[in-house]
Amino acid sequence: MSIRVEHELHTRRRGRNLGIGLMLGAFVLLVMVLTFVKITNIDFNNLPGGAIQTQESK
Amino acid sequence: MADTSTTTSGDYEAQLGDYFALLKPRVMQLVVFTALVGMLAAPVSVHPVVAFASILFVAIGAGASGALNMWWDADIDAIMRRTAGRPIPSGRVQPGEALAIGVALSGLSVMMLGLAANLLAAGMLLFTILFYAVFYSMWLKRATPQNIVIGGAAGAFPPVIGWIIATGSFSVEAWLMFALIFMWTPPHFWALALFMRNDYDDAKVPMLTVTHGRPSTRRHILAYTVLLVILAIGTGFTSIGGPIYLATAVVLNALFLIGAVRIWKRNEDDSEADNFLVERKFFRLSLWYLFLHFGAILAEATLRPYGFGGWS
Numbered sequence: 001m002s003i004r005v006e007h008e009l010h011t012r013r014r015g016r017n018l019g020i021g022l023m024l025g026a027f028v029l030l031v032m033v034l035t036f037v038k039i040t041n042i043d044f045n046n047l048p049g050g051a052i053q054t055q056e057s058k
Numbered sequence: 059m060a061d062t063s064t065t066t067s068g069d070y071e072a073q074l075g076d077y078f079a080l081l082k083p084r085v086m087q088l089v090v091f092t093a094l095v096g097m098l099a100a101p102v103s104v105h106p107v108v109a110f111a112s113i114l115f116v117a118i119g120a121g122a123s124g125a126l127n128m129w130w131d132a133d134i135d136a137i138m139r140r141t142a143g144r145p146i147p148s149g150r151v152q153p154g155e156a157l158a159i160g161v162a163l164s165g166l167s168v169m170m171l172g173l174a175a176n177l178l179a180a181g182m183l184l185f186t187i188l189f190y191a192v193f194y195s196m197w198l199k200r201a202t203p204q205n206i207v208i209g210g211a212a213g214a215f216p217p218v219i220g221w222i223i224a225t226g227s228f229s230v231e232a233w234l235m236f237a238l239i240f241m242w243t244p245p246h247f248w249a250l251a252l253f254m255r256n257d258y259d260d261a262k263v264p265m266l267t268v269t270h271g272r273p274s275t276r277r278h279i280l281a282y283t284v285l286l287v288i289l290a291i292g293t294g295f296t297s298i299g300g301p302i303y304l305a306t307a308v309v310l311n312a313l314f315l316i317g318a319v320r321i322w323k324r325n326e327d328d329s330e331a332d333n334f335l336v337e338r339k340f341f342r343l344s345l346w347y348l349f350l351h352f353g354a355i356l357a358e359a360t361l362r363p364y365g366f367g368g369w370s
Contacts, residue, residue, distance in 0.1 A: 012071050013071060015073060015074060016071075016072070016073055016074050019074035020074070030111055030114070033107055034107060034108065034111050034173075034174055037105055037107045037108060038108075041105060
């Protein structure tokens, strides 16, 4: 029996699968942007356990 | 959870919209709006991306608790006309799918809110989901006519979560917003119970209309409305209030009180004669009531940086 590339189930569930795919993509993008924002907004001089001493602050 | 009958043929393929309907989108709108107002009314600004992500995860958490509620209540949803078309009783989504979606989205939303905002906000979201899905749906709703009164707290937590997202702590202002929704919920749902008539009787849900009778429900609506009016107008003199809020609250509360008095003065014959016109109007007004009160709090908070909002 040959493998059918397009099974009937794929057609029936196309809308649902596309929707879930788009949502997962959007979630990944959101986590990426959120991570970027969190990292770029960290005040490294006010971290718990003492400030990081940079050349300028010494 | 009892067995549910299905009305859709077995080969029906659930679409994305059916799963989305499990999340109670209309309730989510209210949750998003009140949480957003809670966050923006707080005296601490939040980065737009963090704010967007946090509100999104609060909305997902609310949707997850809605899915869990639909899973548990599928048997009574099938009996009540208002809820018979929901995804599970209509056979479009299997109960097991709703449970899986509810549990998965609960975990995801709490975890992600903890990462996006703070652990207190995430803890509060978890508490809200458990309060609604377990305490209210699984026990309170079928156990006591006070179900709506106590269970109303679940719908009142979103502005508190919003406030915590911004500040990382609780405050009196956040609890005032909580109290506004908490006191609004009983008259809102009891008006619905009055004109949905036999729905709750048929489903054997101990709503006040079923356990204490309809005249008693009318008296309760008036009593809770009087308390709500005092609270809503009093809030106008606090730090989240201001002239815009107070003007809005005075008008809305006058209309709401008039509606409650009219409901109290009517009997069943009057209501049957005009198909519960006054009760339906009161219910519609209650939706505007909450939306406009929170809209006014938002207006005060938005104008404050420009020197217009609030009393100062």
